[in-house]
Each structure stands twice: as structure tokens, then as C-alpha cells.
Amino acid sequence: MDVENVTALHQAPVAGLQGRFWSIRATLLSQILGRIGSGIIVLWAAITLSFISLHVAPGDIVSLLIGEQIRTPAIEAAIRAEWGLDEPLIAQYLSYLWRVLHGDFGRSYILQTDVATLVLSQIWPTLKLTGAALVVAVVFAVVSAVATAGLRWPRRIAGGMELVLVSTPSFWLGIVLLFVFSFTLKLFPVAGDRSFSALVLPALSLGLSLGAVIGQVLREGLERALEEPFALTVRSWGANALTLRLRHGLRHAALPAVTLTGWLIGNLLSGAVITEQVFGRPGLGKITVDAVLGKDLPVVLAVAILSAFIYVVLSTLVDTLYLLLDPRLRART
């Protein structure tokens, strides 16, 4: 679905600005600026959506923000002052926007702490986990695609394995890995985030199913690339099959796979929420689950806006990279 998203971003912003007299460089620049502009609009709308959701949700806003915390006049007064609830709605909205833009996500009244500080303190273990999972996913995908593309039986077997991995809930894979490698073989720690070895099983359980998805896309792209005339040319130079696949085919095959990046990162982030729970790791996932169960809305909204921010930044970056890499996508009038 994000593939379509990307194309929508292509077409919308700059179509009216293009004139024949513009130099190619200026067109490229304006296209890139257009992408960044629409990224900013999506982000602004995401923040606005979370503000609106607070106001249209059933129940009054003070009890929404308080969550499961006991309501005292002192806390209520603090919330009213912090969110400016006695001011007109538009003033509340503008000050909310202003605060979020400055990285101020308010206070969590359940945890009695500043939300931005809390999120920042927990972001590192989650980034470590998502990063490691991304490495697992990419390595798995590249190996499985390069080794099996175009070969009848290997690709069937790899395809079957990928179907199983895609259909396996990552947290159940985590439970099975825990049982085999931690409880039975005692190779890896059962919980926590104290050493590198504690990262291995969580990264595998989070990364493998995504690796399977990218692997399918990559293999399809690679098979298409290997049938193109350039593959024959490379072969005629005397290059062996592996060089052809790694140095030439993969470059073409990677483009559609890279398009998945935004979707991929979103998936990894929300998957991390569950994986952290399975392996008892600290991180954003743990505070998110606690916040959702305790109805600690300031924390939930902060995490949501943060992940939308990451998604928008990454997909804008990918789109821009695309423009730079593939001249065919520039200026289409």
C-alpha cells in the first residue's frame, strides 16, 4: 500500500510548477522540495489528528489525560493549566502544535514524569533492537534471493520457507526460540538487555518474517533483472553467475525492495512493541503497552507521533534518493 503512497507523492506536488524552460536541475530541486513539503503536511496532519482525537473522544479531556491516576483537584488544576483548557479551542490547538514542534509532549500523570524525557530515555534499546532486526531481515532477504532466484527447486523451497515465516507471528517465533535456545540449550539469556547475546534472539524473531517479505520482492525483481539484455552482456564478459547477481542484478532488484522501507520500518517499530514484551526487554514497547493499558494518553500520543515522524522522514528520504538514482522518474510532463 505504501508503494501507492510513494507514487501519490510523486505526482501531487509539483505538477503545476513545471515549465519547459526550467533547467533539469531546478526541476529536480523543486521535485525534492515538493516531497519534503508533502512530508511536512502529513506530519502536521498527524499531530492535528492526535489533538482532534483527544477532543472528540467520549469523556472529558481531563479524565482522558489523567488515565488511571486518581483524580484530585490539584492534578486537575495542573492539567487545566498545562493544556490551557480554559482558553478557546484554537488557542489550545496552536499551543499544542507549538509544544509538539519543540519536542514537548506534556506530562504523564500516571508516571509523574515528563513524557519527552521518558520516551528519550527508552528509545535506545528499541533502536538497537529494530536496527539489529533490520540487519537480520536484509541479510536473510539478500542471501535467500541471490541463492535461489531463477532456480526451480531452490526457489520453491525458499518460497515455502518464506510463506511459513510470513505466516508465523513474530512473538510466537520468539517464544519457540526462547524455549529452544535459552531454556533447553541455555545458549542465550532469557530476558533483559545487558549484553550483545541478549539481542540475538529478539532480533531474529523480529527480523525473520520481514526478511521473508523482502526476500519475495527481491527474488521477483532479481529474476526480472536476470532476463534483461544487460544480464546477457555481463555474462558475455565472462562474469560468473554470482558476480552477475550480486554486482549487477541486485542493483536493479533492490529498487522495488527499497520502496518497502517506510512500511518496513513501521512494521519493525510496532513489532518491537510485542517482541520487547516476549523477551522482557526494556524500551519504547514496554512503556507503550503500560501506557495503553493504563490509558496514559500523553505517552501513547507521543509514541504515535514519534513513529509517524520516523515514517515520514524515512519515506521522504527514500523518495528523494529514488529521484537521484533513477533519472526516469524526474520531470514527467
Place this chain on the structure above:
Amino acid sequence: MSVSSTDTSLSNFRARQVVYTALRRPGLLAAVVFLFIIATGTIWPQLLTSYNPIAADPLQAQLPPSVVHWFGTDQLGRDVFSRVVHGARYSILIGVSAVLIAAVVGSILGLLAGLARGIIDEAITRFLDVVSAFPDLLLALVLISFTGPGTFNLIFALGVASIPRFARVVRAQTFVIAESGYVEQARTFGLTPTVLVLRHILPHAMAQVPILATIGLGTAIIGAAGLSFLGMGPQPPIPEWGAMLAEGRNYLRVAWWIGVWPGVAITLTVISVSVLGRQWQAAFEGRRQE
């Protein structure tokens, strides 16, 4: 008369084709058989197991799989096989209902955007862009933090989170169909817009929705299990697969079977659904897979 005879020979041909496909593709056959068993578990679980899924029996706690208890018993002495069978009802129904919500609302939004165009289309498309900037599962979590955990809230949250997928496809299809020659011709016949939309555009614009829904069902079942695993769905002692996994996680050291079987059930269900969905999609696109 000749028409009816062609009809029967055609349906004979179709039936034979189905049998051939099943024999040539054992994977597809296995998927259909497994889904049939799951459907039985959903509609009439007593047919498959005689144990009560929520009756605790501390004397029988944590027994490994045996002839009496095929999948063993859990920490409270409940039969795991019976819980997995009865759990099908919750896990499948949550997934199916969420997909239904997403498909219906998504199709309506997509049709609206595709037919109205202009500012309405722009508004709907932008709205979908914003919603898809949040990862599905996280969006569902945000919704649940407003509504609180529970079976219905989980269905609602998952359903809303997967609306954009359907809306995008239906919108794109509506554009194509509304521009096509036969609709143009129907318009020149002087059909009213209502008839035009209901009889000529709608059926074709929505043709892919059932396929998308089948493929999306697998994702929805995994998503539902994940959210229940986090405690956002049906509450104990309801034997939902995700919730059973959460309980099993805590007893992994002493009784692996509590946490393994519900996961096997989820995985096999999702594989079967995907195999079926892919086959259907391949047939729809007019080419057989391999």
C-alpha cells in the same frame, strides 16, 4: 434448451477443474482441509473435543501431551487441545470481523473518492495518507488506549487500522472503470447515475475486494493475536490464541506445550488462508502460479 445444456456442461467442467487443481496442488488441498477443520472448531467445537476449555482441574495441572490430553494441560489443569479448538471461535471471528469492517468502510470511502473526485477525493486521499503514516498495530494501540481493552474494542481498532488498504484499491479501480468505454456507452444510453453506479461501476470496482480481504485476513489474525498477547483483547479465562500464548510464555521453563500449540494453530491458519488467497488472486489475474 441449448443454453441450459451448455450451462450444465460448463458447471461439470468447472467441477472437474476444481478436482484436478486440488490433486495437482496438494498444498492447496491441505489448506482447504485445514480451514474446514478450523471452521468446524469455530461453529461446533464440541464435535472435536469433549473437554471443557475453561474448567480448571488443579490435580491435572501441567501434564505433558499424552493420549488422554493430546496437547497436554495448562497451569490450571485445563486441556490445551480443547482450548485451542474453542479458541478458534475468538481468533477467527475477531480477524473476520475486523476485515469486514475494513472492507466495507474502505470500499465506501474508495468509491466515494473515485466517483466524486475533486475536493472530496483529495480530502479522502490525504486522510488515508495520514492514517497510513502510523504503523497498523500502533494505530490500533492508540485506539485501544481510548476505548480500553476488550474483544469488541480490539475488532474496532484492528478494522479501522486496515481501512486504507481497501480504500486505495477501490478508489484506483473506480477511476479505471468510470473512464472505461462500456460505462461511457451506458451513459449515452441515458441511464440514470444511480443505475450507472450500482449496476455498472460498483460490481467491477469492488471485484478485487474479496481477494484483498482473504489475503488481509491472515494479517488480521496475526495482528489480533499480537494485540491479545499484549492483553488488549479478550480477557482470561477466554481461550483466545494470542492470550494463551501470553500465559504460555510464563510457563515456558516447565511446560512448553502451553505456549507452543496455540502458535501452531495461528501459523497453520494463516498459511492456509494465504495459500487460498494467492491462488484466488492468481486465478483472478488470469494466470496460474507456476
